[in-house]
Amino acid sequence: FNHLATMPRSALALLAPALPLCGGFVPPNGSPRRFGTTNGAIHPQEKSMTALRLSVAGGAVATAIAGFAGWLYVDGSDDRERRRRREAEEAEYAAYEEERARQAYVEPREYWTEEELRAYDGTRDEDGPILFAADGVVFNVYKGRNFYGPGGEYHIFAGRDATRLLARTMVEEETEEDAKKPLNMAERAALAGWMITFKGKYEIVGKLEGFDPKTTSMTRM
Structure with missing residues (x-):
């Protein structure tokens, strides 16, 4: 998770919908929403809302994970491309030095x-x-x-x-x-x-x- 410190805001934004799983649903007014019960049983409306919350949160987590994985792949692709270019340049320079030495070679003598x-x-x-x-x-x-x-x-x-x-x-x-x-x-x-x-x-x-x-x-x- 060291990559989190360097993630762009667009990638971090994908994690926002998953926040309901971390501390319950908080509506815009800042007060937790509670539903009543009937004879100790969970109110049907609360059951429906709970299912909805789990469904939305699950989808959000999946979306966030997919987005984060995609960001890591793109970031890794950049590293691989830079490494490939560097290795190609090093190989080209080594070949140049080898040819240069060949042309300038002179047989040593006493x-x-x-x-x-x-x-x-x-x-x-x-x-x-x-x-x-x-x-x-x-x-x-x-x-x-x-x-x-x-x-x-x-x-x-x-x-x-x-x-x-x-x-x-x-x-x-x-x-x-x-x-x-x-x-x-x-x-x-x-x-x-x-x-x-x-x-x-x-x-x-x-x-x-x-x-x-x-x-x-x-x-x-």
């Missing part, structure tokens, strides 16, 4: 060269893989295509070793002079933060060949 990475900057295939290296690890970042694909804010990282740009939080090429400077401790810490994000979000497909971990180590300067 090592990648920087030359090999250049072929995966996202410009050759708008649905294909996008690779870049960071701190010696190669990631497939196709899930972040809006960021790393052509026209994206971080497209400069794609198809290359983006270690120094990430560490220095740069979205433009370093000058020749800056590129010769070692990363300081703050920059190495920034790179470590990026790596936590990438490892939790993107697929690792290998390592960068020839990468020197001492250039980014937090313990070696």
Whole structure:
């Protein structure tokens, strides 16, 4: 009966005719109607009225139950339809993600060269893989295509070793002079933060060949 709190007035109104069963017949003037008796026997008029009251009340209860059941069915139908639409949307999205992953798949390998990475900057295939290296690890970042694909804010990282740009939080090429400077401790810490994000979000497909971990180590300067 928790549904009673949310029943529309039209449904509650169906219960009104059944009220005579709960406390006797009360006429509009508010005073209970009584009938006399003859020699201790129930007056025929009272018998007739009692039968009428029971008949009307019984019909009202049946009508109320039918109306309430109908309301519950309609309310349940709405829930079932919403659930059906939600399940259909979830299935459609899962199929989309599966197809997206299939198109962007790249076979993992032990090592990648920087030359090999250049072929995966996202410009050759708008649905294909996008690779870049960071701190010696190669990631497939196709899930972040809006960021790393052509026209994206971080497209400069794609198809290359983006270690120094990430560490220095740069979205433009370093000058020749800056590129010769070692990363300081703050920059190495920034790179470590990026790596936590990438490892939790993107697929690792290998390592960068020839990468020197001492250039980014937090313990070696």
